[in-house]
Amino acid sequence: MATPVLDKADAAGSPEPGAADSPYITVTFRIRRFNPEVSAEATWEDFQLEIDPKERVLDGLHKIKWDLDGTLTFRRSCAHGICGSDAMRINGKNRLACKTLIKDINPEKPITIEAIKGLTVLKDLVVDMEPFFQAYRDVMPFLITKDTNEPTRERLQSAEDRERFDDTTKCILCAACTSSCPVFWNDGQYFGPAAIVNAHRFIFDSRDEAGEQRLEILNDKDGVWRCRTTFNCTDACPRGIEVTKAIAEVKRALITRRY
């Protein structure tokens, strides 16, 4: 075992802004503001802030909220890409603010931040998530079995069968995929990628016995056939789920009735 050498992160020792070797840069956050208590119109507002490029967009939003304008409103919780609260449109692309570093989104230019599309904006970056969760609930996102007797021990599942649906178990319900989908923008009745991902997670689970029912739900006019394979959802997924592939697998299962 070689001695670990000074690593890349050690260079990140961050002196205060303004110091001679300060890593801080000045960036502009251009944020789509909306508060119906104040005005019926949404407007763009610019904020200048000092930030280390290795910090997250979420850190920048906090700097604004905590130091400049307490009325700026957004959801967030875990701050490391696991809770799914802070999906937003950053420079025109759906991302989690806590998983997007400033240095990775060209801080030379103003960074535009707006609410995800296709869901009603309630205030600033906060949208109404209810239609999103309704579509999720509609696909019966829970294990359904026909056992009359509960097994005493765990059900057996081979590692290969477990692997079959691993990708779609990663979903954190952040809505980045669904709200990046042009079909969903035009018609909010479409189940959307996230609901299909969660149906996939059960359809391809060897323990589940309600695949047919879920496939029928997704065979609906607002189901999988609406997907136009634009891959926006796959690009948007902060968990790296191959969303479009999962949708294609559900389509194929509908045709072949094999899954």
Next chain:
Amino acid sequence: MKIHKYDTVIVGAGGAGMRAAIESTKRSRTAVLTKLYPTRSHTGAAQGGMAAALANVEEDNWEWHTFDTVKGGDYLVDQDAAEILAKEAIDSVLDLEKMGLPFNRTPNGTIDQRRFGGHSRNHGEAPVRRSCYAADRTGHMILQTLYQNCVKEGVEFFNEFYVLDQLITEVDGVKKSAGVVAYELATGEIHVFQAKSVIYASGGTGKFFKVTSNAHTLTGDGQAAVYRRGLPLEDMEFFQFHPTGIWRMGILLTEGARGEGGILRNKDGERFMEKYAPVMKDLASRDVVSRSIYTEIREGRGCGPEGDHVYLDLTHLPPEQLDAKLPDITEFARTYLGIEPYTDPIPIQPTAHYAMGGIPTNVEGEVLADNTTVVPGLYAAGEVACVSVHGANRLGTNSLLDINVFGKRAGIAAAEYAQTADFVELPENPESLVVEQIERLRSSTGSERVSEIRRELQETMDANVMVFRTEQTIKTAVEKIAELRGRYKNVAIQDKGKRFNTDLLEAVELGNLLDLAEVMAVSALARKESRGGHYREDYPNRDDVNFMRHTMAYREVGADGTETVRLDYKPVVQTRYQPMERKY
């Protein structure tokens, strides 16, 4: 103001709250109030696994698990509760599998298990594979599976409803729970929930530290609500510092990384844990490993230009193993540090992780008003509670277990109580305390800012009541917290609106953090010994004669309105294990 009536109200929708909801919804009309959406809860951030002596991959039994839990908690654990935890662990894991949880599997198709800190074969002989896991996303899978089953059971959620007050009515000299008061984030409206049973499952309070693995929203809301109503908080001085947080950010890197063979190294590349824990090495209990890391740093063997961290080295593990078993944490290293864990070690430091203390309960989840008296209709489970199964230091994988075992127990007990009990009359003007609090903050013209007070609080907590404590540092913290509490009275917010006022919410949360920080520091000052996560450099040994007892902290309000923390103590329940010197 709106008034709602339910048999059972659950405060919080993480693992414990949803596990309770699945039981209570089957038995009583239940509402779950959460200040987030259920799937945003921090259970989802747990990584490494859930302990249960399934013995799927090697010999194991629940008695060994009980012993490890008691020893891990440095003998402050209530041993009757630990025994329940370890025994019911097995069914708890099987329940989750039957609900659909996608555990990793062995070649035989059974649930796979891996090693974790402090879990041993035959009372400390060697590490044992006891952690049931799903890659390094076990908490995510538990949260999703429980939410899925809540959807299946038709659990009624009130999302983004923030509980601010616990209602208590005295009936014939007995304090009973009458319900809760909640603030609806979307509208600013106040809601009173009258309920026969209330279960707190609102999680931890780690945000009073700066470097923490906790979510921004973990601000001790449940603990603060009951404490302000005169109920005690138990063992609040015991806070766990997880050894491997991402340097400076505090983001958790699972102990499962060491369970899979990861090694901690100092700047000389030395595997320093061999010196501190010759048998368990990197898999010693978390308190031991965190102290060892800071000892290395203090003695000049830390890494980096400032020598303020050490390395978690995974470079000797095959990339396929990292991809299969530790996909999320390796991605965190890439995303947040720009480091490739296949080839470079990851800079880490201990991170404030878990409150061992909380609202005291018995093993049925019933909340205690003192050392023995139950508050009828009031329950707590999960990190918000103190049963106490974790004592002075929790073992890794025992918290995902705790939320399932005691969430289920509290859910059943609360619903069964609600089936037979009557509603307790609401106090007069039940909403008054909350309305007054909200209006004071909204109309304040003071000059203090929430973010500044919170920053100073977090800095003083990190500097003074972290891994190493002394009388002097704790007193510094107590004084600073008192100053900040004074300044908090003069805090003002910018957002005066009703709609999604998160500015207001953060101000309320800060008030909770300040109250709980004071309880923690005062409790720590009085405990003149070292035990588990509470290490006093001025009292480096465990003192079973004077301190083998739980701290019980009560809020006292003097005639002039001054608030103080009054401390009392409660005996530890010992059954089969006599305290021994703790070595790993």
